[in-house]
Amino acid sequence: MTVNEQQHLYICSDSIGETADAVARATIRQFNTEQVKIKRYGHISQEKEIILMLQEAAAAGGFVAYTLVQPELRDTMKAEAHRLGVRAVDIMGPMLQAFMDTYGDSPKRKPGLLHEMDADYFRRVDAIEFAVKYDDGKDTRGMLQAEVVLIGVSRTSKTPLSIFLAHKGIKAANLPLIPEVKLPSELFKIPNNRIIGLTMDADHILQIRQERLKAVGLPLGSKYATSGRIQEELQYANSIMKQLGCTVINVTNKAIEETAGIIVETIQIRS
Helix, strand or coil: CCCCCCEEEEEEECCCCHHHHHHHHHHHCCCCCCCEEEEEECCCCCHHHHHHHHHHHHHHCCEEEEECCCHHHHHHHHHHHHHHCCCEEECCHHHHHHHHHHHCCCCCCCCCHHHCCCHHHHHHHHHHHHHHHCHHHCCHHHHHCCCEEEEECCCCCHHHHHHHHHCCCCCEEEEECCCCCCCCHHHHHCCHHHEEEEECCHHHHHHHHHHHHHHHCCCCCCHHHCHHHHHHHHHHHHHHHHHHCCEEEECCCCCHHHHHHHHHHHHHHCC
């Protein structure tokens, strides 16, 4: 396969396919490639749908990742993939089998249980609405209600982390630390075990801010994206975090998922 040849990965599920899609994307990030095209087939209910999808994968020279809980659909996937010479990766099968073998229980064989509208679902929805409402210090009163408050200078991933945590059902607010802006009184009323300081290497922030200026069409000479200004902001932020006595995480080169995992562990340990 040539370097520029596009690679094809097919997601097949009798639900929406989010689980297999997440695993596939996490896998792709481990390789130096931008040529992978992911195509998702969700709500599969008939064997002929699987056959057509596998024929497409065979023609494209791709492979399949699937989450199917109906036995007949799983059997069709295995048989047809073998017949067509298409590699098919069963994402849920080994886990289902391990649970059955270990605990002697049988699965419900019901697609889409991950997204069933239960209490956890509504908790996540509430947390997402909360993160949007109290993003970027828009309403500092929300910090008193938040399960975690993220603080840091601009471009340290506060907003994406707030949204990611919200998808886990955690209500997160965030506040940018700017030397010229007075800190809200609410910040000093929160127990420090609910505050997480985010920091990043100065050269990394500089690169991100320069790319941001390009994206919005502003000149690169803006003070916002200069080494001196970034150092000033970081020193100020570090002094505030030290004053608050909060946990500080350096997010340089960390994936959102990795940082979120550290935050979840931290607030659980210190709660």
